[in-house]
Amino acid sequence: MADAQVDGIGGWVVDVIGSIGEVGVGLLIALENVVPPIPSEVILPFAGFSAAQGRISLVGAWVAATLGSLVGAWLLYGLGAFIAYERLHGLAAKRWFLLFNTEDLHRGERFFDRHGSKVVLVARFVPLLRSIVSVPAGVVRMPLLRFTGLTALGSGIWNAIFLYAGYTLGGQWERVEGWMGPVSTAVVVLVAIVCALLVVRQVKILT
Structure with missing residues (x-):
């Protein structure tokens, strides 16, 4: 059995x-x-492989995965x-808060007001960001029905792609993680760099 050889998080998923x-x-x-280090790039292909083996239903797995995406997004x-915009505004005004300032917060709010729907939809296809994006959507109180529809659409497409990949790859379903692993790592590194640059800029402003 291909799945018997999987260790670590992948083994737990199996x-x-x-x-x-x-x-x-x-x-x-x-x-x-909610916990991005648990990779959908492992969960979904194995679920697709299991469906190909007749252990679970492919459609049932897709419905369950999309509902799971919604539940996780609703929690965030x-x-x-x-947290609310007012609390963030209070934090941004503090000298010791180095991640962003009040001007950054206002700029981000304006951007999300204009492009929030596109951001929520597109982020569903980007590792890590698909989790993070739900938080600012809640902060600016994007209408819940719109947020739910965009999340269901983006997550449904993402889930279908990776389930189908596992279904067609059969016992080689782990190759999907090999393809997506470097992308996920690159996104995490990029987010860390952006946060570090924001902190450095704030320190320079304060000094």
Whole structure:
């Protein structure tokens, strides 16, 4: 069995899906949205492979994965709504808060007001960002129905692509992680660099 040779997080994913099937797919994808290091690039291809083996339903796995994406996104949207723009504004005004200032916050709010729908949709296809984007959507209180529709559309397409990849690759489903792993790493590094540059700029402004 190809899945018996998988270790680490991948092995855990295999065990969960093998134990509870489509429900496990949904739970793992919901968790992946909240804890990005759990990669959908492993979850979905293996689910597709399992469907090809007749262990689970391909359509059922897609429905469960898309519902899981929505649940995870709603949780992060709720976190953003709890943080609220007013709290962020108060933080941005503090001298010790180095990530962004009040002007940055206003600029970000204007950008999200104009392009928020595109950002939420497109981010669903980008590792890490597909999780992060739900927080600012909640902060600016994007209408929940619009947020849900955009998330369902983007996540549904993403899930379908990777499920189908696993379905067609068969026992070589792990190759998908090999293709996407460098992309995920590059995105994480880019986000870290951007955050570091923002901190450096703020320090220079304050000094």
